[in-house]
Structure formats: C-alpha cells, structure tokens
Amino acid sequence: MDYLADERKKAEFDVDEMKIVWAGSRHAFEVSDRISKLVANDPGFRKDTRTMLARKELFKNTLRKAAYAWKRIHDLHLSEEEASRLRFYVDEPAYTDLHWGMFVPAIKGQGTDEQQKKWLPLAYKMQIIGCYAQTELGHGSNVQGLETTATFDPQTDEFVIHSPTLTSSKWWPGGLGKVSTHGVVYARLIINGEEHGIHGFIVQLRSLEDHLPLPGVTVGDIGMKFGNGAYNTMDNGVLRFDHVRIPRNQMLMRVSQVTRDGKYKQSDVPRQLVYGTMVYVRQTIVADASCALSRAVTIATRYSAVRRQFGSQNGGPETQVIDYKTQQNRLFPLLASAYAFKFVGEWLTWLYNDVTQRLQASDFSTLPEAHACTAGLKSLTTTATADGIEECRKLCGGHGYLCSSGLPELFAVYVPACTYEGDNTVLLLQVARFLMKTVSQLGSGKKPLGTISYMGKIEHLMQSRCTVQKAEDWLKPSQVLEAFEARAVKMAVSCAKNLSKFTNPEEGFAELSADLVEAAVAHCQLIVVSKFIDKLQQDIPGKGVKQQLEALCGIYYLYLLHKHQGDFLATSYLTPKQAALANDQLRALYTKVRPNAVALVDSFNYTDHFLGSILGCYDGNVYPKLYDAAWKDPLNDSVVPEGYHEYVRPLLKQQLHTAKL
Numbered sequence: 014m015d016y017l018a019d020e021r022k023k024a025e026f027d028v029d030e031m032k033i034v035w036a037g038s039r040h041a042f043e044v045s046d047r048i049s050k051l052v053a054n055d056p057g058f059r060k061d062t063r064t065m066l067a068r069k070e071l072f073k074n075t076l077r078k079a080a081y082a083w084k085r086i087h088d089l090h091l092s093e094e095e096a097s098r099l100r101f102y103v104d105e106p107a108y109t110d111l112h113w114g115m116f117v118p119a120i121k122g123q124g125t126d127e128q129q130k131k132w133l134p135l136a137y138k139m140q141i142i143g144c145y146a147q148t149e150l151g152h153g154s155n156v157q158g159l160e161t162t163a164t165f166d167p168q169t170d171e172f173v174i175h176s177p178t179l180t181s182s183k184w185w186p187g188g189l190g191k192v193s194t195h196g197v198v199y200a201r202l203i204i205n206g207e208e209h210g211i212h213g214f215i216v217q218l219r220s221l222e223d224h225l226p227l228p229g230v231t232v233g234d235i236g237m238k239f240g241n242g243a244y245n246t247m248d249n250g251v252l253r254f255d256h257v258r259i260p261r262n263q264m265l266m267r268v269s270q271v272t273r274d275g276k277y278k279q280s281d282v283p284r285q286l287v288y289g290t291m292v293y294v295r296q297t298i299v300a301d302a303s304c305a306l307s308r309a310v311t312i313a314t315r316y317s318a319v320r321r322q323f324g325s326q327n328g329g330p331e332t333q334v335i336d337y338k339t340q341q342n343r344l345f346p347l348l349a350s351a352y353a354f355k356f357v358g359e360w361l362t363w364l365y366n367d368v369t370q371r372l373q374a375s376d377f378s379t380l381p382e383a384h385a386c387t388a389g390l391k392s393l394t395t396t397a398t399a400d401g402i403e404e405c406r407k408l409c410g411g412h413g414y415l416c417s418s419g420l421p422e423l424f425a426v427y428v429p430a431c432t433y434e435g436d437n438t439v440l441l442l443q444v445a446r447f448l449m450k451t452v453s454q455l456g457s458g459k460k461p462l463g464t465i466s467y468m469g470k471i472e473h474l475m476q477s478r479c480t481v482q483k484a485e486d487w488l489k490p491s492q493v494l495e496a497f498e499a500r501a502v503k504m505a506v507s508c509a510k511n512l513s514k515f516t517n518p519e520e521g522f523a524e525l526s527a528d529l530v531e532a533a534v535a536h537c538q539l540i541v542v543s544k545f546i547d548k549l550q551q552d553i554p555g556k557g558v559k560q561q562l563e564a565l566c567g568i569y570y571l572y573l574l575h576k577h578q579g580d581f582l583a584t585s586y587l588t589p590k591q592a593a594l595a596n597d598q599l600r601a602l603y604t605k606v607r608p609n610a611v612a613l614v615d616s617f618n619y620t621d622h623f624l625g626s627i628l629g630c631y632d633g634n635v636y637p638k639l640y641d642a643a644w645k646d647p648l649n650d651s652v653v654p655e656g657y658h659e660y661v662r663p664l665l666k667q668q669l670h671t672a673k674l
C-alpha cells in the first residue's frame with residue numbers, strides 16, 4: 014500500500030520529465046535508473062547492518078564490496094559512466110575513491126606523457142592501488158608548510174624521501190592506512206641544499222607480493238572517526254619515510270623538472286597546477302553536494318507528509334507536520350537548495366572542463382577564476398549541505414535520531430566534506446583574495462569577466478536602489494540579480510576600503526578576515542542564484558516542470574535574502590518595507606510548492622536501498638517498519654541482556670538490602 018499516494022496525486026507537474034532535468038539528460042537518467050536498480054537488487058551490496066558492525070568487520074566488508082563491485086563492472090562490461098554511477102549507488106566510502114578520484118587524476122594532471130604512459134595502465138587495471146598523500150600531522154591547510162623532504166642524490170639519480178620530524182608524518186590520506194600500494198606523495202624538493210617548494214612524487218609503499226611495507230616505510234591506520242559506519246569504511250592513514258629512495262623519473266614533472274645533472278627547470282605552466290588535483294576534486298564535491306542534500310530532504314519530506322501532530326477536529330486525523338508553516342520554512346529552502354546546487358554543480362563541471370581545455374592550449378587566463386569558483390562553491394555547498402542534513406534530522410523529530418532513519422550516518426559521512434579538500438574558511442579566504450585583487454584592478458581598465466563581470470557595473474551598482482513595490486516584483490529575475498550583485502559589490506568594496514587603511518596589506522587581511530569571509534559568501538551566493546536563473550532561461554519541457562523550478566528558484570533566493578537581510582539593508586539597496594515584501598512572496602511560494610513537495614523529492618529517483626531510511630521509504634509505511642526494525646536490533650536477541658547477572662542483579666539486591674536498613 015502506498016501511504017503517500019494522496020500526496021503524489023496532488024502533483025501539478027510531470028514527475029518523469031523532472032527526473033530527466035535532475036539527472037541532466039534522458040541518457041543520464043536511463044543510466045542512473047538502471048544502475049541504481051542493479052545495485053538495489055544485488056544482495057552483495059546490502060548495507061542495512063553497517064552501523065552495527067565493529068571496525069574490523071566493517072572494513073573487511075568494504076574490501077569485499079569493492080572487489081565485488083570491480084568484478085561486476087568487468088562481468089557486465091560497464092562503461093566509465095556506468096561504473097561511476099555504480100560507485101555512487103553502492104554508497105560506501107572506500108580506498109577506491111582515492112585511487113580513482115585523486116591518485117589517477119594527479120598522474121593525469123601533473124605527470125608527463127611518458128609518466129602517464131607508464132603508470133596509468135597499471136592504475137586503470139588496479140594492478141597498483143594509489144592514494145593522495147599530502148596532509149601531514151602538523152600541516153594540512155598550509156601546503157607550503159609541509160615538511161616531508163625529497164632530496165635529489167645526483168650520484169644515484171634518485172630522490173631520497175624522508176620524514177624529518179613527527180609532525181612531518183603523513184596523516185589522513187584515504188586508502189593509505191591498509192590498502193594502497195603506491196601514493197602520490199607531496200614533499201619539499203631539495204637539490205644541492207636549495208629548496209624548490211612542494212612537488213608530487215610517485216612512491217611505492219607496500220610490496221606487490223606480500224603487501225608488507227617496503228624498507229624505510231612505516232604505515233598504518235589513524236583510528237576510528239566520527240559516527241557509526243560512516244567514514245570508518247575508509248582506511249585514513251599515517252605514513253613515515255626513513256630515507257626511502259625512488260628513481261628521479263618518479264617526480265611528477267609536467268609543471269617542473271629535475272634533470273640528470275640536478276638542474277631545476279620550470280615549464281611555462283603556472284606552478285599552481287601542482288594544486289590541480291584539488292581543484293578537480295573540489296568541483297566533484299560541489300556536484301555531489303546536491304546528491305547528499307536531496308537525499309536528506311527526501312527523507313524529511315516524505316516523513317513530514319506521513320507524520321501527524323495536533324489539530325484533530327471531531328476525532329479526524331491530526332495535521333500532517335508538513336502543513337505547519339514553520340516546518341515548511343525549514344524544509345522547503347533545503348529542497349530548493351538541493352536543486353540550486355544541482356544546477357550550479359552542472360555549471361561548475363562545464364567551467365572546469367573549459368579551463369582544462371584552455372590549459373592544454375596554454376591559455377592560463379581563467380585559472381584564477383576556476384580556483385576561486387571551485388574553492389568558494391565547495392565551501393558554500395558543503396557547509397549548507399552538512400547543516401541541511403542536520404536540520405532534516407531535527408525535522409524528523411525523535412525518530413530522526415535513530416540510525417534506521419539514515420540521517421545520523423548520512424551526516425557523519427558527509428560532514429568532513431567541510432574540512433577535506435580545503436577547510437571551508439580557508440577556501441573562502443582564497444575567494445576573498447581573488448575579490449580584493451579584482452576590486453584593486455578595476456581602475457586599470459582590465460575588464461572583469463565571467464563570474465566577476467558584475468564588478469564592471471560597479472558605479473551603477475553602488476548607487477542603484479531596489480525598485481520593488483509589491484511582493485510579486487520579487488519574481489523578476491533582473492530585480493533579484495541586481496539585489497545580489499549590489500550586495501556582493503558593496504561588501505567587497507567596503508572590505509577593500511578598510512584594507513586600504515592598513516600599511517601592511519597582509520596584516521589588514523588578517524585583521525579583516527571575518528568581514529572578508531562574509532563578502533566571499535555573498536559573491537558565491539550570487540553565483541548560485543545566477544546559475545539557477547540561467548537554467549530557467551533554457552527550454553525545459555514537461556507539464557508544469559518549469560513552473561515548479563521557478564518556484565524553487567524563488568524560494569532559494571528569497572530565503573537567502575531573508576536570512577541575510579542585515580547585509581542587504583546595511584548596504585542600503587533595500588528598504589525594510591521591500592525586505593518585508595520579499596518575505597511575503599516567500600510564504601506565497603511555500604504554498605505553491607506544498608502540494609508538489611513529495612513529487613519534487615520523488616523526482617530525485619532514489620531507491621529505498623540508496624536512501625537507507627525507514628522514515629524516507631517510498632511507500633511511507635513508516636510505523637510498522639520502525640517497529641519491526643527495533644526487534645531486529647542485536648540487543649533484543651535475548652530478553653534478559655548480557656551483563657544483567659553480573660552488573661544489574663547485584664545492584665537490585667543491594668537496593669533491597671538498603672531498603673531494609
């Protein structure tokens with residue numbers, strides 16, 4: 014029985030067409046749909062007991078699943094696209110993520126043609142397994158502060174990789190702890206006593222015969238992490254080198270080279286390309302944020318339609334909690350954000366591919382913008398997604414706290430995204446630097462392009478005032494864009510003015526960093542809003558689909574406007590009356606979206622297996638499932654728990670004795 018059938022009947026749009034918009038294309042939808050069912054129907058990919066397993070058992074199970082996944086990929090002759098969807102629906106972090114997601118891209122991006130020819134075929138067949146070993150115990154954010162050394166020995170034509178201090182121990186790399194045979198290791202290059210900065214080196218860590226660490230290598234897992242199951246399926250590792258020797262040709266030499274006679278040569282490509290793998294992964298993290306958020310929102314929306322509290326009239330049913338305006342005000346902006354992040358993710362993938370093609374043609378002009386966009390959007394989307402998952406847990410009341418809701422594990426597995434691939438605050442400070450540089454160059458005649466082109470309208474934006482007179486005026490895209498542009502430009506200019514009061518710019522930057530982070534957030538929010546609006550300019554087929562997306566877009570920007578009212582009012586672009594009208598329009602859009610809410614989350618097309626949540630199950634039959642699941646908990650295997658006779662019974666006896674006294 015479908016307990017959400019009435020909700021589904023209320024939908025005012027074509028759900029099948031929305032599924033295609035969400036997937037990106039009809040082809041992408043068909044692949045995703047087929048692979049998600051393949052995974053859901055395969056007992057080899059079960060995950061329902063994951064949060065109850067002890068670490069060793071959990072980890073071994075992940076090794077089994079990864080090997081099984083690899084076998085299925087081969088047996089079924091899956092394409093790269095299909096394999097990547099399979100990884101997504103298997104839904105378990107594993108060493109393979111770092112192998113495919115960072116080790117291979119690092120060699121592709123930073124290796125010479127010759128190096129790629131040697132290493133990539135081995136990596137593609139998984140005859141070697143790699144990790145990305147950059148972060149150390151003492152330094153993560155400050156990459157230039159890494160301490161591991163790679164000293165060139167001209168006698169033997171080798172590099173000597175060494176960990177000179179405890180804090181230089183590599184710490185965190187995923188896959189390193191127990192599985193990787195190789196790593197791209199980042200170290201300070203030293204030639205003839207002279208330092209040449211951080212470079213990547215391919216280093217073999219374990220024997221390909223018996224998996225033992227090679228001489229001079231000390232390696233292990235760093236221990237349990239936050240949450241049950243969650244990221245504990247990953248072997249994040251610690252690694253030390255004691256004068257480990259590797260041939261000279263294992264330094265990744267696309268960006269710079271060391272010759273046989275020990276000369277250091279820089280190519281004409283910018284040195285920042287050494288950071289290229291991080292830019293690539295930040296872009297994939299943005300594309301993934303909408304998936305994690307949409308998953309949590311699916312659970313909270315379906316459950317909010319099932320759950321009833323208060324409001325019964327004449328013995329009739331109580332009110333569905335989704336009908337409370339407070340619930341809508343917490344839930345619908347998250348639903349809208351999931352769609353917003355999907356579209357900005359698609360755009361960022363386009364930007365990344367564009368910059369990659371330009372780099373191949375030696376055009377480095379868009380690299381700073383690509384860095385700022387990937388860094389800023391990674392920060393914005395992961396912060397909002399992690400906060401959003403936790404909000405969805407609260408939206409589900411007490412039941413959201415049960416592991417069987419799927420939300421605790423989803424949160425635990427997602428939240429490190431705010432830290433890895435660059436701490437979110439550190440990344441926003443990179444965006445702020447880019448903004449300050451842009452503002453300082455405005456007078457030079459250099460035209461700002463791409464996502465900062467709005468800075469070219471600075472004179473107009475500094476003086477313009479909002480023209481909204483009635484709530485519906487807030488539905489005009491041009492009006493909204495101008496509001497977000499004016500806010501972003503004014504916040505950036507205000508920071509720049511304050512910075513100019515400092516004689517030492519670095520001191521000023523440090524002192525004003527909290528304001529700079531806010532200006533960076535305003536800029537990134539403008540990007541997300543503008544990409545959502547751009548998406549709506551496209552031809553979007555399907556009955557009512559575009560109208561729903563327009564409503565969600567409105568909710569996204571009006572919610573931001575309401576939440577950051579202070580910014581908009583402080584920059585005098587808006588009057589308090591206009592801000593209040595924005596809020597009226599926001600409430601009207603909630604009413605519009607309400608009958609479509611369940612269908613809008615159905616459009617994500619998630620299987621019950623993938624959701625892993627009783628509260629979010631498709632048929633909404635929540636209570637019997639929760640009740641049955643409780644009895645399956647190992648604690649209920651026996652009526653009297655283990656430990657009762659040892660620890661509880663004596664207490665009870667003691668109480669009897671005390672009572673007698």
Ligand SMILES: CCCCCCCCCCCCCCCCCCCCCCCCC/C=C/C(=O)SCCNC(=O)CCNC(=O)[C@H](O)C(C)(C)COP(=O)(O)OP(=O)(O)OC[C@H]1O[C@@H](n2cnc3c(N)ncnc32)[C@H](O)[C@@H]1OP(=O)(O)O
Pocket residue numbers: 075078079082083086093096097099100103105106107109110111113114115145147148153154155156157187285286288289291292294297380381384432433434435436439443446450
């Ligand atoms: C069980 C199931 C298994 C299923 C199995 C299936 C198997 C088969 C599947 C087959 C195929 C499937 C494919 C699947 C793929 C999976 C995908 C998974 C994705 C990956 C998962 C992600 C997991 C994440 C793990 C985490 C990894 C990490 O965290 S790695 C470490 C990251 N570290 C950081 O991010 C550090 C942050 N710090 C920095 O980036 C920098 O130090 C800094 C930017 C903060 C400062 O740098 P620096 O001091 O050097 O710079 P300055 O501030 O001085 O700036 C100098 C100038 O350089 C500019 N700049 C800085 N950075 C960059 C840059 N990156 N690019 C360009 N420019 C840059 C800066 O702006 C300055 O410019 P100006 O001089 O001002 O102009």
Ligand SMILES: Cc1cc2nc3c(=O)[nH]c(=O)nc-3n(C[C@H](O)[C@H](O)[C@H](O)COP(=O)(O)OP(=O)(O)OC[C@H]3O[C@@H](n4cnc5c(N)ncnc54)[C@H](O)[C@@H]3O)c2cc1C
Pocket residue numbers: 111145146147148151152153154155184185186187244249429432433434435436437438439442526
């Ligand atoms: C689950 C997980 C997986 C990971 N996988 C890998 C991996 O595969 N390979 C790898 O190499 N690394 C990996 N990492 C490491 C990760 O990249 C780093 O933890 C991350 O870059 C943050 O660096 P940090 O730990 O040094 O934080 P820190 O920089 O020490 O941050 C601590 C605090 O200081 C603040 N801070 C730091 N610098 C500044 C500044 N300049 N201005 C203002 N505030 C500042 C931060 O905002 C933060 O609040 C992983 C980490 C995690 C959690």
